[in-house]
Amino acid sequence: MEYTTFGRTGLRVSKLGLGGAPLAGVFGPTDEREVEKMIHEAIDGGINFIDTAPRYGGGESERRIGRALRGGKRNGIVLTSKATGPGDTFGYADTIRSVERSLRLLETDVIDLLQIHDAEQAPFETIVGETLPALEKLREDGKIRFIGVSSRVLPLLMRFIKLNRFDSIQFYARYMLIDHTAKDELLPLATESGIGVINGSVLGLGLLADTPAPFLERAIVEEAAHRIEQLRFLRKREPHGLVEPAMRFSLSQPAIHVTLTGAATRDVLRTNMAFCDGKGLKPEELERVYALFQGKKLFQE
Template identity: 65%
Template sequence: MEYTIFGKTGLKVSKLGLGGAPLAGDFGATDEDEVQLMIHEAIDSGINFIDTAPLYGKGESERRIGKAITDRREQVVLASKAVRSDMRYDYETTIRSVEDSLRRLKTDWIDIMQIHDVETQPFELLVNETLPALEKLRQDGKVRFLGVTTRNLPLLLKYMATDKFDSIQFYARYMLLDNTAKDEVIPLAKEMNLGVVNGSVLGMGILADAPASFLKEEIRLNGLARMEKLAFLRRTEPKGLIEPAMRFSLSNPDIQVTLTGTASLAALRTNLSYCDGKGLEPEEMKEVYALFQGQPLFD
């Protein structure tokens, strides 16, 4: 496992992180016993960054992670989020959301508390209520560092400009099908010394030949058309774009954590095998960047 320093937080983090979204069945049926085994194997294999949210399984992801790390809390850099996109992110709701997360995760502190999917809430509300609530929780020692998450890159830049955050997280914006985060967001994060978390590097399942059922038909077809242009990256094994997709993100020195979202031991082991420091060939990188330069796949 490779490790790096998570921006100005100073935390030492594994380049591969465990994403909590699939752990509670949001993307298909899961077996709780296997999930517990998978979390333990992830930690035993060197993964020390775990990311979750109250939204995932309406708290079930946090509960399962809390159960798994009860006796291993010191081994984990734990990231969660506030609030849930079906709620209003006012001061009181933010405080309650984090307190509930602490209870489900069976911990006294969360290392990185991120504002979840900021595109769902008014900017003024988040600045005037959500952030002050998180600052209060930080003063109380219940959270250590603050982050912000969204797929909307112009909005992410706006939040980065407040200089209130220690980390950022985007998803499906630095991957083989859409690398738009490399143009402004990642360079600015490097300049500001922010920790960077990259999610959904398989493009909502498109790069795994298993597009998520909730994807719009137009996006799914566009993604599949882009995959055809990436055929030069295909390996001989089934679902051959998974490996290059993972290596594309893992090898970027300005992305501290690449999340793998899985509830399967087999998939975890496969993704761990890509943590050897090897990326795409320079000519392959040039071609990938040129193919879709400035062309986002998702809204």
Template identity: 65%
Template sequence: MTELEYTTFGKTGLKVSKLGLGGAPLAGDFGITDEQEVQRMIHAAIDGGINFIDTAPLYGNGESERRIGQAIVDRRDRVVLATKAARSDMRYDYETTIRSVEMSLHRLQTDWIDILQIHDVESQPYELVVSETIPALEKLRQDGKIRFLGVTTRNLELLRKYMATEMFDSIQFYTRYMLLDHTAKDETIPLAKELNMGVINGSVLGMGILADAPAPFLREDIQADGLARMEQLAFLRKPGPKGLIEPAMRFSLGNPDVHVTLTGVSTLAALQTNMSYCDGNGLASEEVEKVYALFQEQPLFD
């Protein structure tokens, strides 16, 4: 069994596995899942050394949180648990934020959440988040229901605006530091390092594009652009099917300034494969530089 690599999650001081379990696929949002298989997979992840789990009320309309809560009820002290508030189809006012977190606590069967992140802040007015969402979360922190605050969005310019407030302990972006799009590397990741913030990297397989299984909701032009970029990454491809998954995982896991790389899987076999890449061996430096030379300042997703 692979001995996983760990790091310190910014100024929180938390020791976290560099590979984290992402909750989005656990409740069927990306295809049918077997609940018993999901339970076995979460147990195997924790027993294998993964101690970071990230989810959100939006995933499966709360079902992801419920399944995670069921799986960790007797392992809670072994998990750094991250979830989000609220949902992008809601208004993040004070009362809604409080209610969202209380419902998450209930579904997760826990008294506290380690990292509570404001979910996809691009969906809300900045003034509302500052005047109502953040004060609600600070109240919950004072009450001992959450420990640290985070913020998530794919909009890097907006993310840096929130980071500059220095109100947050962590950030999460997705599809912004991967083989097909590394636009977070020049400003966002260095700023997080300067501010000593935890960094969570999501969707390192580019919504499935790098796994040769693009998500069905992706626009055709994005899929076509992604496939064209993959051709330029042929020097990294491993033999056999889905040959870019391993280099994609190692690209993120090998960056010392990315504290947690999320793996979104729903089967035990896929989990075990991805865990084998969290062994401290990233891509060779010359390979990373070659990747950086491609698609410079060219985001794949809007």
């Protein structure tokens, strides 16, 4: 396992993090005992970054993670969650209640990183005027350590970075083989600002694993298929021959501190952990990928 320093927080984090959505059965039925074994295997394999949210299974992901971290396993883990939960607004009071609920479900006294979840869903003024002050109060009270923000909208994340009140950002499907637009402005700004960076959905909601999510629009699936055809030079094996290069593409990007794996089984987890060996794409392969899709968004903002 490789490790890096998470921006200006000083936290030492594994470059591969465990994403919490599949742990709650968001993408299909999961057995709670199997989930617990997966979390333990991830920790034993060197993963020390676990990311979850109240919206993942309506709190089920947090509950399962909290249970799996009993018996001292919470020690040494960088535990992250988000606000707000399902049915909540982004208002001050709802934000406080959401985090208090997460603390109970996770069975912990403090959450290491608390992120504003999908911040594009609320007006910028609400986030800055209510959500963020609530998190700053929780940090002052010692219930969270650091504050982050997540969004798929890159210009919005850049606007938040420039406030100099956040410690981290998280985006998804914005630095992957078929849409790497985050590298052009967002990642340089984050590096300059000392911001921790978390990259989610490096497989593009299943597109790069040849299993696109059923909710994706037909136009996006067709455009992705066209781009994927141009990546034949990267395929390692069939089926799912782009998974390895897709993971390595993100894991080897120095501006990205944590790449999340949304493993649904321990076999998938083991496979992804094997890619944390410091090896990225060959320089000529990376140059070719960048040239193919320079500035070309797949998912519109």
